[in-house]
Amino acid sequence: MNFEERLVDPSFDYSVCKKVLDRCGRDKSKIIAVLQGIQKHYRYLPREVFPYISNEMDLPEAKIYGIATFYENFSLEPKGKYVIKVCDGTACHVRKSIPILDRIRTELRLADGEITTGDMLFTVETVSCLGACSLSPVVMVDDDVYAAMTPDKAAELIAALRMGAAS
Ligand code: FES
Numbered sequence: 215m216n217f218e219e220r221l222v223d224p225s226f227d228y229s230v231c232k233k234v235l236d237r238c239g240r241d242k243s244k245i246i247a248v249l250q251g252i253q254k255h256y257r258y259l260p261r262e263v264f265p266y267i268s269n270e271m272d273l274p275e276a277k278i279y280g281i282a283t284f285y286e287n288f289s290l291e292p293k294g295k296y297v298i299k300v301c302d303g304t305a306c307h308v309r310k311s312i313p314i315l316d317r318i319r320t321e322l323r324l325a326d327g328e329i330t331t332g333d334m335l336f337t338v339e340t341v342s343c344l345g346a347c348s349l350s351p352v353v354m355v356d357d358d359v360y361a362a363m364t365p366d367k368a369a370e371l372i373a374a375l376r377m378g379a380a381s
Pocket of ligand 1: 301302303304305306307342343344345346347348350351352
């Protein structure tokens, strides 16, 4: 199967990629911005976009894949509507971030090794520092920072997010 044939995928709409490329430009130096733009739309980088970007930007697909896997902000797996980042850096860890993480995972009924709920509503990740150590322990949901968290506050936050998603 050649490259052009692979692009003919009726189940995948490349219009988002095209829009991002039109906005960011097809200059190779803009590859990170292009990947960020595409991820912003899908909340991850679908496998199908790699050959398309490769063709449009005249960059080897392996190089684009290498960039996407090098930076931890890029994801090749679909993420939930809400991405919950539980900080487990030193300042948060000593203020009991792990019980918060455990409570969140229990509330979301995530099995061992699972990070995204089956309904694609929540993804739970740990991070090493969110740069808000004085507010520790800290949880971040998308761009919102929640300070001085406790397991009970985390459970309330999840309930609020669920209600928000349902309304
Ligand atoms: S260690 Fe958690 S915000 Fe810095």
